Amino acid sequence: MIRIGIVGGTGYTGVELLRLLAQHPEVQVVAITSRGDAGIPVATMFPSLRRRVNLKFEDPAKANLRNCDLVFFATPNGVAMEQAPALLDAGVRVIDLAADFRIKNVAEWERWYGMRHASPEWVEKAVYGLPEYHRAAVRNARLVANPGCYPTAVQLGFMPLVEAGLVETDQLIADAKSGVSGAGRKAEIATLFAEAADNFKAYAVSGHRHLPEIQQGLSTMAGHPVGLTFVPHLTPLIRGIHATLYARIKGEADFQQLFEQCYGGEAFVDILPPGSHPDTRSVRAANVCRIAVHRPQGGNVLVVLSVIDNLVKGAAGQAVQNMNIMFGLPETEGLAQLAVLP
Known part of the structure; x- marks a missing residue:
């Protein structure tokens, strides 16, 4: 044990x-x-x-x-x-x-x-613990830096595109929403029930602490510095992150197939069928990121929808996933829980 x-x-x-x-x-x-x-x-x-x-x-x-x-x-x-x-x-x-x-x-x-x-x-x-990208390094790590919740959803959503060099990486946009548990278990006016319920707002538009983490990860994947506009929002949810990601296309490909091939062997990334719209309750309490790929009106902007539970795949679940890798256990050990509905 x-x-x-x-x-x-x-x-x-x-x-x-x-x-x-x-x-x-x-x-x-x-x-x-x-x-x-x-x-x-x-x-x-x-x-x-x-x-x-x-x-x-x-x-x-x-x-x-x-x-x-x-x-x-x-x-x-x-x-x-x-x-x-x-x-x-x-x-x-x-x-x-x-x-x-x-x-x-x-x-x-x-x-x-x-x-x-x-x-x-x-x-x-330290090894940055995004298993889908750094699995080999995590295996032998002594110290793992578990990714943040927003960075997990955003990086997994953009990864196939920036790795393949198929989108302009100087003006990526991440429009992300989080439930109030992302602020932690503490007394704070902004997350009081009377403040957060029946409300929706952006925050830290001038710069959020997760921005340099996301840029560092995407720049590593792309092989060069990337430009990113990241705007987080607080939603009246307890759990969940929904990231809507925008990237301008510079190379043609079957983008659905690209994502399916990139994550085909991953236990905790689920690429949904074309035309899908993942919601946060489909991942609640589960260690999974669900992703859908859209190309509105066949234009030159790709829209990727990425959802996770901020406390599981965005925190504790991903940490257990990293632990499993570090100790040579099956990656899914202890993480088979299904999402909770309703």
């Missing part, structure tokens, strides 16, 4: 990790930390985990995380860069669900996240 620790087990991604790992046949969660809730049984805070998770939250300073095979950091930005290096030096493998190790340009990261990076030497060593 793989011995697992979770740092930061009280947020939405933390409890989603617990939900998935509690059903995983090859792992044993041995430690869950929370500085503010140490000593409280996990199932007291999250009754959905009763009779499945019998641990108590521990103070991270006292938890025996070095006895784990792998530790997940489901913490705010800035925590893993302080705490992960000691575990890595002790031989523990780490998956960080925050942004601490995603952006290779440390100065760029510091500019977007507003803090000095505590362990820049590990940034270069």
